[in-house]
Amino acid sequence: MDGNGRWANARGLTRVEGHRAGDAALVDVVAGAIDLGLEWVSLYAFSTENWKRPPAEVRFLMGYSRSVLRARRALFHSWGVRVVWSGEQRRLWPSVVRELRETEVMTANNPGLTLNLCVNYGGRSEIADAARALAREAAIGRIDPEAITEGDLAARLRGGARVEGECTGPRPRPAVPDVDLFLRVSGEQRISNFLLWQSAYAELVFVPELWPDVDRLVLWRAVEEYARRTRRFGGAVDTPHPAE
Ligand code: FPP
Numbered sequence: 001m002d003g004n005g006r007w008a009n010a011r012g013l014t015r016v017e018g019h020r021a022g023d024a025a026l027v028d029v030v031a032g033a034i035d036l037g038l039e040w041v042s043l044y045a046f047s048t049e050n051w052k053r054p055p056a057e058v059r060f061l062m063g064y065s066r067s068v069l070r071a072r073r074a075l076f077h078s079w080g081v082r083v084v085w086s087g088e089q090r091r092l093w094p095s096v097v098r099e100l101r102e103t104e105v106m107t108a109n110n111p112g113l114t115l116n117l118c119v120n121y122g123g124r125s126e127i128a129d130a131a132r133a134l135a136r137e138a139a140i141g142r143i144d145p146e147a148i149t150e151g152d153l154a155a156r157l158r159g160g161a162r163v164e165g166e167c168t169g170p171r172p173r174p175a176v177p178d179v180d181l182f183l184r185v186s187g188e189q190r191i192s193n194f195l196l197w198q199s200a201y202a203e204l205v206f207v208p209e210l211w212p213d214v215d216r217l218v219l220w221r222a223v224e225e226y227a228r229r230t231r232r233f234g235g236a237v238d239t240p241h242p243a244e
Contacts, residue, residue, distance in 0.1 A: 001026065001043060003186030003210030016060045021212035023068055027075070032216020033113055034079055036223060040114045040177055042086070044194050048122030051091060062093040065119060069099040073106060080112030084173055087121035104173075116176060123196030130156035157197055178202070181226040183219070186210050203229045 001022050008018030026043070033041045046061060053061075076083060085100040100119060133156045138145045143152070157176070179195050179202035187208045191199065205222045207214075230237060 001045060001211045002184070002188060002192075004212060006186065007210040007212045015057060016064075018212060019061065019064055023072075025211055025214045026068070027072065028215040029219050030076065030079070030081065030113070030115060032219045034081070035216065036220065038113060040116060042116035042118055042176070042179070042195060044121065044192075045117055045119045046087075046121070047118075047193060048088065048120060048125050049193065062096055066093070066096050066099050069096075069103050073103045076103075076115065077107050077110065080110045081107060082110040082112065082114045082174075083107045084114060084116050085119060086116055086126075086176060087119045088125065090120070092120045114174060118194070121194075123191075123193045126157055127153075127197055130154075154197065181205060181222060183207065183222045185214050185218070201231070201233050203231065 004018030004022050005015040006018070007021060008015050011017075029043075030041065045065060050061070051058060073083065083103045083106075085104060089097055096119065100117065130153050134143065134148055134153060137143045138148075155175075176195070176198055179199040182191070182195070182199050182202040182204050184190070184192075184204070184206050185208075187206070187210075189206045191204075195202075203226050205225050207218055207222060209218050
């Protein structure tokens, strides 16, 4: 959800006004994803690097995330959305963790879109956590280091850096699938530590709109662009010769 600060500054507003303006975009994108029949949407709300921001902005973002969750979860619930949280508990405000957990529990049995809120999330730290979990298991002889597969690491990524054995809802937390479409808004053309492992074969789509200007149409156009791509996953597909 990038570009809130630039959107605000271009209007002579403070960065926090930009974050506030992003709320409507969030709701419209979720509605547009449901209309399209998407099964998963992951939203990058706060990265493990965002702690470097000025303390006042971090404080605002913590409080604001909490109020967005409180204000929007009933709506998402009524739409059949299942909300899950990916990210680290460390440093997150306990009140934000509480709201995330309550939202997960409230929506756990919903059959519709899964909305993966990435709050205090970082792709590298997620991979490092999974590596640490594998190393621990190898150290006690539960797994053979030589036999570790990509699947073993992926299995330990799922659900982010959650405390082992922790249960957040009536249904087990679903595994985060590989990313099909990676949509970066705001004109930046980088991945910024988001879902690094899961995006190995993602189709990247970059659009100029700043997050508060993003709506379902931006998402739909990105999905059209995605549908025009040929996904080969490292394989080869011949293009027919024009004369044939
Ligand atoms: C990036 O814009 C935006 C953020 C770091 C915060 C986005 C989070 C919210 C709006 C809260 C929603 C929370 C939940 C849990 C749903 P930026 O400040 O990097 O913009 P810039 O690149 O223009 O400076």
